[in-house]
Amino acid sequence: MKLQTKITLLFFVISAVGLLLMNAAIFYFVSDFNFEDFFKRLEARVRFAAQIKIHPDGRTAAYREAKVKNLEMLDGERDFVARINADGSFKRPLNLPDEFYNTILNGNRARYDRENHFYAGSLFITPYGKYVVIAEAIDPYGYKELNELRKILIIIFIVSVILAYIAGRVFSYYALNPLRNLIKSVKNISANNLHMRVDEANGGDEIAELVSTFNHMLNRLETAFETQNNFVSNASHELRTPLSIISGETELLLARKGLDAEAIKNVNTILHEAEKLENILASLLGLAQSGFDGKKQNWxxxxxxxxxxxxxxxxxxxxxxxxxxxxxxxxxxxxxxxxxxxxxxxxxxxxxxxxxxxxxxxxxxxxxxxxxxxxxxxxxxxxxxxxxxxxxxxxxxxxxxxxxxxxxxxxxxxxxxxxxxxxxxxxxxxxxxxxxxxxxxxxxxxxxxxx
Incomplete structure (x- = not known):
């Protein structure tokens, strides 16, 4: 996988995760605000229900009128009042979890929602006894708003992710453009043109440092290649000449008469080793030349x-x-x-x-x-x-x-x-x-x- 693709994918993943977290946070806080607002409205109805149904005095009509004037009617709105007996028992008006009723009996506000049905309850202690008051209502508009918000956030997420991918491609392309130019310049340098150098990059960033490192390396390579080239070019003449002289003089010595058998044997050994050394030298020169000569003009x-x-x-x-x-x-x-x-x-x-x-x-x-x-x-x-x-x-x-x-x-x-x-x-x-x-x-x- 190319570096540009890796950067694009990394940018895409980071952006997608960030957008997902942001959209989830927006949906969470909006839904939490909606639920909190609806429960507060429901708790206001709990208080009015207690004032209207528990206190048998002349203020009941006033509370009822205040409720009608100040609180709009909620969908499916109902309220229930249950008197607590002396032994602590009471008739549960709704089939709700035990935890809900236990919270009320402990003197705390109780909230519960199930399939768009919301319940709020409180405990009221009066001179007439203890009462459990529960209000129930449906919030269809709130759920509709949350569903619409969910659709909008999903659309925004998809569009944003696509734009993030495109932005990542553009960003990675321009970010790696200096590196592509460097690769192109380096590919043009071979054993035939080691004198060439990569154009220095502007600024003091990592690309400029990499270009400088390449050029220093090319300086060392050029020096090494020139040294080897000079050796291969000159070693043949410098080393073969004395070997040829040794071989020639040895052959002349063998041509002389009067040499004893031991001397002839020694001279033959010298001649054989000289020829052997000349063969080794020729092979070594060929090995060295084949290892660095990449010129194609004779191909x-x-x-x-x-x-x-x-x-x-x-x-x-x-x-x-x-x-x-x-x-x-x-x-x-x-x-x-x-x-x-x-x-x-x-x-x-x-x-x-x-x-x-x-x-x-x-x-x-x-x-x-x-x-x-x-x-x-x-x-x-x-x-x-x-x-x-x-x-x-x-x-x-x-x-x-x-x-x-x-x-x-x-x-x-x-x-x-x-x-x-x-x-x-x-x-x-x-x-x-x-x-x-x-x-x-x-x-x-x-x-x-x-x-």
């Missing part, structure tokens, strides 16, 4: 079948006793599905390294190279029947200078596969190994089909 469209054929022919010239079969049985009908983009020399080196290893570690037993193109990828499989790779060591075979424990009788430097992996990665591909000790190895190279 071209390459057909995988032609690549395999040329690589196999090169290996056959070196490993003349090895039989290499190329399996074209699953080639696609569309030749474009066999085309990949890359550097021909580097890919040739990578494939030939794998085929050469297959021949070497299988003691020149038959090797099969198979090409398949499917789902936008080209798979080149090299299958041998050699010594295999111990299962616990397979994860280390792409580390420089690592050699499996069962390869002691075979010459090698542990650089070929790391070099191959670097080349394949450079071409946006991957390598997979399937191997069983003493049964053989299959190395699969995956390369993308050129668009």
């Amino acid at each position: 071209q469209l390459i057909r995988a079948d032609e690549l395999v054929i040329t690589a196999v022919e090169s290996v056959k010239k070196i490993a003349t006793e090895c039989t290499i079969d190329i399996d074209f049985s699953e080639l696609p009908e569309n030749g474009d599905q066999l085309q990949t983009e890359g550097n021909m020399n580097l890919l040739h080196l990578a494939v030939s390294n794998i085929v050469m290893n297959a021949c070497k570690y299988s003691s020149n037993q038959p090797v099969t190279v198979k090409i398949v193109s499917q789902k936008g990828a080209i798979k080149i499989s090299v299958i041998d029947r050699g010594i295999g790779i111990p299962k616990q060591e397979q994860k280390y075979v792409f580390e420089p200078f690592f050699r499996a424990s069962n390869t002691g009788k075979f010459e090698g430097y542990g650089i070929g596969l790391p070099l191959t992996l670097n080349i394949i990665k450079l071409h946006q591909g991957s390598i997979n190994i399937i191997s069983e000790e003493q049964e053989g190895t299959e190395i699969q190279v995956m390369l993308p089909v050129a668009e």
Whole structure:
């Protein structure tokens, strides 16, 4: 999930929760006010009912007249008066909860509502005895107002939530716009143009700090790449020259007559080690170069079948006793599905390294190279029947200078596969190994089909 979407959703959730709480509070306080107002009006009728029905004096008519003038008639309005006997018993005029009557008997105001029926009651102590007075009424207008308020709040909530989502999208877009510009600038920087820098952002916010950090990192990377590039460019001449001199002088020394057997043996050892060192140096230089050189000016469209054929022919010239079969049985009908983009020399080196290893570690037993193109990828499989790779060591075979424990009788430097992996990665591909000790190895190279 993108950061912009996360910010939008977070803004939306916070806004929705805030609006929900606000609407709930509005509805609660309005309904509480309505109920409180209605109960007060009902309690006024309780007092008038007590004055009218309990006191048998000349003021009854005056109270009745005052009630008619000052209090409007409520829907379903009724009042009840019950005398409390000496033993505390009385006839309950309405079927209401015990808690309601107990509250009255304790001398407190009692309130109760049920399905839009409201009840209020009080205890009155007079010279004529104790009385329970209860008033009942219906509040249809109050409930209607609350229902209308509920509908309005729901509509306001839905509209506000939609607006909050839109506002969140707009807010997240403009908030992350500097970050998008930064990502766009960084994507344009590669090994070919490390001299480029990200435009400095205005202000002293986190984006400006991030831009500054990127530029400092690019300064360090440019210095490191230039150092490595200089080494790769110069090491070949600086290191190969003395090695060539050593090899040449050693060969001249061997050509002299009169050397005893011990001297000849020592000179041959020097020559062999010099050649070995020169091979290691060439492999190391190739490994270093393939690891950083991402320039594409020499890249071209390459057909995988032609690549395999040329690589196999090169290996056959070196490993003349090895039989290499190329399996074209699953080639696609569309030749474009066999085309990949890359550097021909580097890919040739990578494939030939794998085929050469297959021949070497299988003691020149038959090797099969198979090409398949499917789902936008080209798979080149090299299958041998050699010594295999111990299962616990397979994860280390792409580390420089690592050699499996069962390869002691075979010459090698542990650089070929790391070099191959670097080349394949450079071409946006991957390598997979399937191997069983003493049964053989299959190395699969995956390369993308050129668009």
